[in-house]
Amino acid sequence: MRNLFFMCFLFITLKTMAQKTPFEISGKTETATYNQAITFYENLAKTYPQAKLITYGNTDFGKPLHLLVLSKDKNFDPAAIRKSNKRILLINNGIHPGEPEGIDASMMLARDLLKAEQLPKDVVVCIIPVYNIDGSFNRTGTSRANQNGPVAYGFRGNSKNLDLNRDFIKTDSKNSAAFQLIFNTWQPEIFVDTHTSNGADYQYVMTLIPTQKDKLNPILSSYLTKTLVPDLYSGMEKKGYPMIPYVNAFGEIPETGIAGFIESPRYSTGYTTLHNTIGFMPETHMLKSYDLRVDATYKLLQTYIDVVQRDAKIIGENKCKADEFVAVQKEFPLAWKLNKSVENDLPFKGFESGKKPSAVSGTDRLFYDRNKPFTKIIEEWNNYEPAISIKKPIAYIIPKAWDKVITLLKLNNVKIEELKSDSKISVESYYITDFKTATRPYEGHYLHSAVTVNPVQNALQYYAGDFVVYVNQKTNRFIVETLEPQATDSYFNWNFFDSILDMKEHYSAYVFEDTAAELLKNHPELKNKLDAKKAADADFAKNGAAQLDFVYKNSDYYEKTHNRYPVARLVTDVKLDLK
Structure with missing residues (x-):
């Protein structure tokens, strides 16, 4: 009887441990490896019929990209999901595997939603466990010199040493092609790409980069700025993690003011903007302890799910309207500039900074004093034209x-x-x-x-x-x-x-000299053009080779392509x- 009790206890203990993530088992100091993450999701998919793990394409590392799909009604067909008027939220983790909070937070969140039977009714949650698989295998504890944990983590570059968050247009990596296959198959309305920041020191654990409001379709931008972002901020405040926009400082310290981040399409959220998907890059602060960074990411992802479920109908309607608008849009911006004449006040919780002699060079160096926190009003510039x-x-x-x-x-x-x-x-x-x-x-x-x-x-x-x-x-x-x-x-x-x-073709000058003379003789309009150029440009008038080249490039001998x-x-x- 005692042996039977022991075996049952051992079985329950092992089952409980199997549902824990490596992050939890380690005492919240370690991040999951790629193999651990995939095994964890495979077990979830075997245990819960509301979860399915799908593979797409390939990566430069030779492994396919995985996608975990969480669907309350067990519908895993993206076309059918869209027809049933459900929203799709896509979460991407480990694009920079040295910034792994999202990897661990998503594992726990998926498990908790399934275990507690709390999957949203009108939202299908899609999770890419680790995007930069290549970089996740290049594991050290030193490549991010400024970061406070975890014990070991992956590397920013993939196996071709590409930063995958610069590859969404050029697509030099197989990873990018596989991601685009996932994105364009599922066509999410909301996209979240989890990151860790670099830069100044301040009090916040979590900062946020939304899709640049002025680049986004106006229909979507209105909902983003008036509803979605304010509700994310208030939701995180209630959960103990007040947020601030990503601290993209104009000077050495945040008090000089910050600028809204402008993401071109090489970046994940710049790419998603081209498809009328609202994108976000949450950036936890590198110097905060790893357990806090994971917890903040977990709670933010939870908040996204709550808000998208609440606003599922309006988010879907906005996306349809934006797509219809773009289909008939006549004028398109190609590049953007910051309007520095428009600014707004932003309450900011930072630390006093100062200068002191460097122990390395003896010259002055910047430091932040965490014993001197402050709340100040700083300027934010976030209007692009x-x-x-x-x-x-x-x-x-x-x-x-x-x-x-x-x-x-x-x-x-x-x-x-x-x-x-x-x-x-x-x-x-x-x-x-x-x-x-x-x-x-x-x-x-x-x-x-x-x-x-x-x-x-x-x-x-x-x-x-x-x-x-x-x-x-x-x-x-x-x-x-x-x-x-x-x-x-x-x-x-x-x-x-x-x-x-x-x-691809050119000329030998000593031969073409005679041809050019004949061209000028037979085509007075060409001679007039040459004379006008000489009269307007003194250096050109002294340069015989340049004049011969001018005649060549204004003749039928010059290749039109x-x-x-x-x-x-x-x-x-x-x-x-x-x-």
Whole structure:
């Protein structure tokens, strides 16, 4: 009898332990490894029919991306879920595996919702356990030198040493392609990407970056600023974790004021904005103890679920209206600038700062005195305005040679059609007239910026199988901000089209001198153009090689494709012969 009692006690103890996370078992000092997290979710899915663990695509590490889906009515078909008018909340963890609070918080939250039978009725919760699987295996306790725990954690870069939170447009990693497959299959209304901050010291455990309100569709922005963000703040205040906007300080310390974060589409929440999904990056404070950071993340995720369940109907209606608005939107911003003339007061709980001699160099160094907390009013600048805008064309035409572009557009649910036969089509082509290029590589690219273009009307030859993308769909923002070269994170700026910037043919000067003389003799308009250039530019007038090159580039000998951006704009509504 005693043995039977002992065996039952042991079974119950093991079952209870099996439901605990490595974070809890360690006394809240350790974060789960990738294998521990997946095993934990596999066991949840086996135990509870309301949970399903699904794999998508692949990663650079050779493992698929997992998605845990929590559905109260056991419906795991995303199309059917949308038809049943339920909302989808997507939580992404471990994009930077050295910032693992979300990994542990999500494990506990999923278990607690299932165990207590508290899954929301109108919200399906989707959790990516660990996005940067590669980096999670590169585990140390030293790579984040400023961070207070956990004992060991993953590394920011993936196995290609890419920061995956810069890869949502260029998609150099398989991880990014797998994420986009998940995102565009499930089409969440709300997205949360869990992080840990760097920077100043202050009293808050949790800071928050919402999708930049001015970049977001106005229908969504109104709900975000008037309802969602205020209710997240009040909910967290009640749970013991007052929040502040992410401390993006203008100077060395927060008292100099903070600016709202502007996320371009390379970032996760900038990417989700292109799809009319409201995104958030919660950032716990690196210097707070790990147990507090996990607890704050747990309570914030809990708050998201409560608010999305409460507002499920209006969130769904807003998303539909925003998609309809974008489908007929005519003008699109491509880049943004901060309006520093508009500011607002923000109560801020910080610590007094000062300077003292460095024990390393002897020079003055910054320090914060945690024995001197304060609450002060600081300035916040959070109004952004378009720096560049364009009117959309009727369609973009993309030659089939540019297959990576087509693959990524399709991955993002962009509807694409194909020409049925060879056709000469009147289009507007951009000639790239100027741009700047970084002098050092950034995330594997020499990124372009400050692009200027010269639009030219011409008739170009296209061929059967070339692609046509009409800008009359809910993915219009994604289409425009990737295909317009002046957009901050356009495919052009990420070097997708750099081969067009090279000349493939040239001339031998001693031969072309005679040809150029003949051209000037037979084409007086060209001679007048050359003379005008010489009169306007003294250096040019002294440079014989430059003048010869000018004649060449203004003649039929010069290749017409040099610097011609290959994605053309259809600006006249003509009937195309489509498959």
